[in-house]
Amino acid sequence: MTTTTSHAAILRDIARNRKTPLVVALAALLILRYRSRSARVNSVLKSKKRLSPQELAEASQQLYEEEPDGTKVLLVPFRGQVKKVEIKETPADFFALDAARFPLVPPSHKPNVDRTFLRQLLAIMRITFPSWTSKEVLLVLLHSAFLVLRTVLSVGVAKLDGRIVRDLVTANGPGFIRGLGLWFLFAIPSTYTNSMIRHLQSKLSLRLRTRLTRYTHDLYLSSAPALRYYRISQPGGLEGVDQYITSDIAAFCESLSALYGNVMKPTLDMFIFTAQLSRSLGARGTVLLFLNYYLTARILRAVTPAFGRLASVEAMLEGEYRTGMNRIGRESEEVAFYGGGARERSILWNAYLRLIKHVNSIFKLRIAYEWTEDFVIKYLWSAGGYGLISIPVLFSGDRSRSRSVGIQHPSPPGSGVDDAVADRTENYISSRRLLLSLADAGGRLMYAYKDVLELAGLTTRLYALLSTLHSLQAVPPFVPSEATLALHGVDVCVPGSGSGSRGPSSSSSSSGTTLVRALSIELHAGTGEHLLITGTNGVGKTAVARVIAGLWAAAASGAGTGAGLTRPERGVGGVFVVPQRSYMVVGSLLDQVIYPHSYAQFKASGKTEDDLMDILRAVHLAYIPERESGWQTRKEWRDVLSGGEKQRMGMARVFYHRPKFAVLDECTSAVSSDVEGSMYEHAKSLGITLITISLRPSLAKYHTHLLTLNGDAQGSWSCTRVGTAEERMGIDREIVSLEAKLAEVENWERRVKELNGMLGAAVVA
Numbered sequence: 088m089t090t091t092t093s094h095a096a097i098l099r100d101i102a103r104n105r106k107t108p109l110v111v112a113l114a115a116l117l118i119l120r121y122r123s124r125s126a127r128v129n130s131v132l133k134s135k136k137r138l139s140p141q142e143l144a145e146a147s148q149q150l151y152e153e154e155p156d157g158t159k160v161l162l163v164p165f166r167g168q169v170k171k172v173e174i175k176e177t178p179a180d181f182f183a184l185d186a187a188r189f190p191l192v193p194p195s196h197k198p199n200v201d202r203t204f205l206r207q208l209l210a211i212m213r214i215t216f217p218s219w220t221s222k223e224v225l226l227v228l229l230h231s232a233f234l235v236l237r238t239v240l241s242v243g244v245a246k247l248d249g250r251i252v253r254d255l256v257t258a259n260g261p262g263f264i265r266g267l268g269l270w271f272l273f274a275i276p277s278t279y280t281n282s283m284i285r286h287l288q289s290k291l292s293l294r295l296r297t298r299l300t301r302y303t304h305d306l307y308l309s310s311a312p313a314l315r316y317y318r319i320s321q322p323g324g325l326e327g328v329d330q331y332i333t334s335d336i337a338a339f340c341e342s343l344s345a346l347y348g349n350v351m352k353p354t355l356d357m358f359i360f361t362a363q364l365s366r367s368l369g370a371r372g373t374v375l376l377f378l379n380y381y382l383t384a385r386i387l388r389a390v391t392p393a394f395g396r397l398a399s400v401e402a403m404l405e406g407e408y409r410t411g412m413n414r415i416g417r418e419s420e421e422v423a424f425y426g427g428g429a430r431e432r433s434i435l436w437n438a439y440l441r442l443i444k445h446v447n448s449i450f451k452l453r454i455a456y457e458w459t460e461d462f463v464i465k466y467l468w469s470a471g472g473y474g475l476i477s478i479p480v481l482f483s484g485d486r487s488r489s490r491s492v493g494i495q496h497p498s499p500p501g502s503g504v505d506d507a508v509a510d511r512t513e514n515y516i517s518s519r520r521l522l523l524s525l526a527d528a529g530g531r532l533m534y535a536y537k538d539v540l541e542l543a544g545l546t547t548r549l550y551a552l553l554s555t556l557h558s559l560q561a562v563p564p565f566v567p568s569e570a571t572l573a574l575h576g577v578d579v580c581v582p583g584s585g586s587g588s589r590g591p592s593s594s595s596s597s598s599g600t601t602l603v604r605a606l607s608i609e610l611h612a613g614t615g616e617h618l619l620i621t622g623t624n625g626v627g628k629t630a631v632a633r634v635i636a637g638l639w640a641a642a643a644s645g646a647g648t649g650a651g652l653t654r655p656e657r658g659v660g661g662v663f664v665v666p667q668r669s670y671m672v673v674g675s676l677l678d679q680v681i682y683p684h685s686y687a688q689f690k691a692s693g694k695t696e697d698d699l700m701d702i703l704r705a706v707h708l709a710y711i712p713e714r715e716s717g718w719q720t721r722k723e724w725r726d727v728l729s730g731g732e733k734q735r736m737g738m739a740r741v742f743y744h745r746p747k748f749a750v751l752d753e754c755t756s757a758v759s760s761d762v763e764g765s766m767y768e769h770a771k772s773l774g775i776t777l778i779t780i781s782l783r784p785s786l787a788k789y790h791t792h793l794l795t796l797n798g799d800a801q802g803s804w805s806c807t808r809v810g811t812a813e814e815r816m817g818i819d820r821e822i823v824s825l826e827a828k829l830a831e832v833e834n835w836e837r838r839v840k841e842l843n844g845m846l847g848a849a850v851v852a
């Protein structure tokens with residue numbers, strides 16, 4: 088009877104004080120809804136037919152579909168099917184408005200838990216939680232509901248524990264069996280709650296990562312004029328951006344989502360367990376408990392190392408090591424030709440050792456910290472707990488009662504002493520369990536402080552990436568023109584790191600070395616004008632191409648008005664630049680020709696594979712599709728194609744896009760002269776105006792103007808007319824005939840000698 092009442096009392100108590108049924112019902116509803124939804128998703132996935140490898144390859148090639156409103160639907164192959172992910176275009180002014188939230192922080196700032204950290208975290212959290220109704224907020228709420236539920240269940244379990252031991256002490260068999268039944272009943276929601284908490288935490292971390300990654304990608308891969316992916320790698324920018332965008336974002340999101348659980352759950356536990364305990368401990372005990380918390384916090388704070396800075400340095404060293412590894416992968420052939428394996432190994436080993444030494448030093452610092460933490464929280468707190476529990480027992484004034492603590496022999500029911508012992512035992516077991524849970528919660532909360540410090544380190548790194556990206560300034564705009572490309576009084580300068588700013592914002596300033604001064608050229612599309620830029624190595628030829636492409640600023644020379652760059656837009660029908668180093672994109676053979684177009688844009692352009700074949704014929708690569716088993720073949724083209732083939736592919740792109748102006752930066756240096764000549768002739772026949780950068784004088788015949796950069800301290804230059812096509816051809820013919828005549832010189836000299844010999848013989852005779 089007593090036991091039945093006590094079980095009912097537990098449930099009543101829990102129900103009255105904690106609204107458990109409400110919470111349990113709510114949680115059950117959420118669980119059921121979640122389970123039925125995942126079951127529905129699974130059944131839909133199973134019911135959908137798996138696509139054939141051919142169809143999947145088609146989807147990989149297609150990449151995305153474009154909706155009429157500009158929204159892109161990404162086609163992601165997943166488990167034998169194609170999942171559609173809608174990507175809304177980021178509004179043009181979005182990042183401009185967001186930049187105000189990311190002012191640059193001085194590089195001297197050390198990560199710590201302070202106002203700067205809070206401000207940075209808040210700025211980043213506005214990206215990860217864009218609105219109160221976003222899915223991320225709902226996930227946090229669901230996560231919180233399960234955290235509360237777990238605490239409520241823990242209190243229930245602690246009380247039940249006490250009741251079960253009480254039944255044992257009083258030898259109450261039926262009550263003990265009922266208690267065990269309830270114990271298993273509690274086990275079901277408790278274990279489920281634990282796994283749900285872990286699941287929701289991982290899910291939240293993944294969603295935060297997706298938000299941040301999408302934001303960073305949009306910002307980083309911004310098109311002209313921002314070109315942040317280019318500017319950030321310039322002097323004064325950030326090194327190892329790949330580490331920031333891949334590892335650091337993932338680590339930050341994991342840390343943030345874990346921290347929420349690690350702080351929220353123990354805090355809640357501390358409140359609820361303290362409230363529960365204070366009932367049996369009384370006012371004096373509760374005050375002592377809080378004193379204990381305060382002292383613990385002070386001790387641990389004193390022994391906590393600067394985990395934030397350590398985490399930030401670790402991420403940086405990790406990035407350096409990763410960049411080194413990437414470099415070997417990217418340039419393995421060059422290293423292999425030089426036989427530089429041993430040298431590269433020592434460079435990499437150096438980077439790795441620096442990382443490992445740092446991680447080791449963190450481990451060492453952790454030993455002292457964790458030792459103190461374990462000692463204080465596990466042993467000191469437990470000893471304190473015993474002391475607190477003993478206060479009401481030992482100092483209640485009733486010594487006879489206190490001596491009777493322990494397992495007693497069963498007494499006749501209704502015996503007052505037996506009931507008192509059972510009560511004390513129950514109280515002791517419940518309180519002890521609560522105290523252990525409290526020690527555990529305290530430990531986790533103290534440990535969470537270390538996590539906060541580490542989060543501060545990761546926040547500093549992520550904030551550095553975002554604020555640097557936001558601070559990069561685009562070059563001043565050019566004057567748009569349909570058919571003219573001109574530079575008027577432009578100084579071509581190497582971007583220096585401007586004063587007062589950490590980012591390479593000085594792309595727009597002329598604080599660096601001036602390579603060419605007051606450069607003026609003007610070309611008109613469709614008039615047959617073509618420019619050859621020449622000069623010795625390092626004189627600034629590519630720099631001129633960078634200015635034309637909008638990578639470097641077209642700084643006005645002096646105070647001249649009207650100075651600057653005039654040109655059409657980049658791309659189809661505008662300006663197209665083929666760089667010195669060949670670039671092969673990841674994807675199919677077809678993707679190599681149409682780059683930077685996507686497959687969808689290729690389809691929309693109305694061109695066909697036959698057209699592409701004609702283009703490959705023009706660059707003497709017609710054999711490639713057959714050799715590589717078709718247009719859809721996907722390979723590491725950088726390694727498959729030879730240097731000359733890669734350069735011809737660059738020219739194929741020019742013929743595919745048919746720009747008005749093509750800037751060709753030594754992009755045919757590895758191509759044989761005959762093929763080079765035919766490609767130039769083909770480009771001209773398509774009406775493309777050529778701006779060629781080359782050291783080969785033989786290319787002069789395809790151009791009308793010659794710009795020579797002198798490479799002197801004054802940055803002087805000269806531009807001369809090469810002559811009309813007929814004149815140039817005439818000169819060419821003359822050169823050929825003179826060369827042929829020169830080749831005959833030896834024969835003539837021999838003949839002269841023969842004749843002299845014959846004459847000499849005749850005279851003697």
Ligand SMILES: Nc1ncnc2c1ncn2[C@@H]1O[C@H](COP(=O)(O)OP(=O)(O)OP(=O)(O)O)[C@@H](O)[C@H]1O
Nearest residue numbers: 321322581582602623624625626627628629630631
């Ligand atoms: N980002 C940079 N930072 C500092 N200096 C740079 C940068 N880019 C180029 N330079 C310097 O500017 C000068 C001109 O470079 P550019 O690439 O234009 O030479 P180039 O005339 O094309 O030479 P080459 O014929 O060898 O290709 C070089 O001395 C180079 O070192």
